[in-house]
Amino acid sequence: MLSRSFFLKILSGALIFGAWEFAGRTGVNYALPTFLESMKALIDMTISGLIFKAYADTLRPLVVGVLISAFIGIGIGVWVGLSEKFDWLISPIFIIMQAAPLAALIPLLIMAYGIGLTSKVFVVCIMAMPVIVLNTSVAVKNTPSSVKEMARSFLGSRKDVILKIIIPSASPVIFAGLRLGVSAGFIGAILAELKITPTGVGDIISYSRMTADYPSMYAAIFSIILLAVIFLNILEKIEDVLFKGNNQGYIS
Amino acid sequence: MSNDQVENAVTVKNVYKNYGDVEALRDLSLEFPKGQLTSLLGPSGCGKTTLLKIIAGLLPATQGEVLVNGQQVNKPGPDRAFVFQDFALMPWASVIRNVAFGLELRGVNKSERESIAIKYIKDVGLTGFEHSYPHELSGGMRQRVGLARALSVDSPVLLMDEPFSAVDEQTRRKFQEDLLNLVKNENKTFIFVTHSIEEAVYVSDQVALLLPRPSRVSEIIKPSSFKNKDINSIRKDSEYLDTVERIWKSLRSYVE
């Protein structure tokens, strides 16, 4: 089973990269380099160490923002899911946050927090947190009432019901939200570097666009996607280990 | 104090229950003798689950009181264990964790509660499935997990909400016989909800017929004990058939 899904992943990768290579070679657009050119640029950046320096800058707001979004987002989500009052109070904020055009908010953030790390972390959080909060609260609200009742009837306290029933029951949907949130956080981190101050990977992208070094530009974009995919896979593994029975648990 | 305490494990006194405008129970009183199996029998929607949950302390009564061993109760307690109609298993937990969950919530340490759970898993015939997950089990097996969970906390009163409704007819008969053995061997008080007349007559010491909403007890029937008779001949026993017929006649007047 594992090797088959692995094979399919390789196959889909090969298809996408093949199409990219093909599009690059036939010259769909002068700005689109081929896959192999981009990979060469990526290898050059790796050897020169440029990419590592860039990620040292990019990862800081990304990791901080994603961690804040995950912990605070899940916390707020559970809270909102448990209390109707806070649902009314808090949910609209995150729905607006999710729908708001981020580009329009960035000047406000810069005015309030300057062009440093804080503003970038905010951008990551604005991207990542709403989907985490909303997924978590929906999952908490949808905990089957019969299982909660079961825990109460066997003398579970409120805390037992939350920790032993609601959280495990909600965890598949919470993790789905976390995955979406992390993806959005990656976009946020790059967006922050393009819109606030060019640093890290965002700097490589904007600098190489300016100098028309398109292979480097695509190499940088490719590397961020690669990192996101790796990170999401790790998250999936963590979820598998933590909640073994949950994967098929709801198909009864 | 009165000998009520000695004889009745559970007493329901003048209980009313309204869900908003819906009047589910009206002035319902019923006594559950210790060590016996009492069935609650009535048409669907008449308030059987409601009554059971009020006794369990999961739902507040609008009015009236429930005594368990002479003490008024209004919340779940160690003296009552519930078997849920829809099993209410935790899909993310193995059979053994599900069975031991009542003990886990009581703070029994892991090795002790698991050894107790293993005993009851064996009693309900699920040995070998300790580390399976609920989605890997059939409906009947899941119900047995729910039963083992309720048995493992060793409460003197067992509340069972249509425990056999999700299983096929053969399994159902097997379960009924197992239940009779439990009543004989465990010295517990069983409160058993069913909508099957045959089942109620077969397994019960007393059958309480409930009226359609708003529900009260219309009649209490004590089937003479079929427990000492040969299991295979009971279903053909004339007294058994007469009792079934009598209950059916009572209920039919409301259904029509």
Ligand SMILES: Nc1ncnc2c1ncn2[C@@H]1O[C@H](COP(=O)(O)OP(=O)(O)O)[C@@H](O)[C@H]1O
């Ligand atoms: N939470 C609830 N809110 C409103 N009405 C309810 C609720 N639970 C049960 N009822 C109503 O109360 C009546 C009795 O329900 P229930 O106790 O589940 O019946 P039974 O178990 O005998 O089928 C039904 O008419 C049902 O619609």
Ligand SMILES: [Mg+2]
């Ligand atoms: Mg019911």
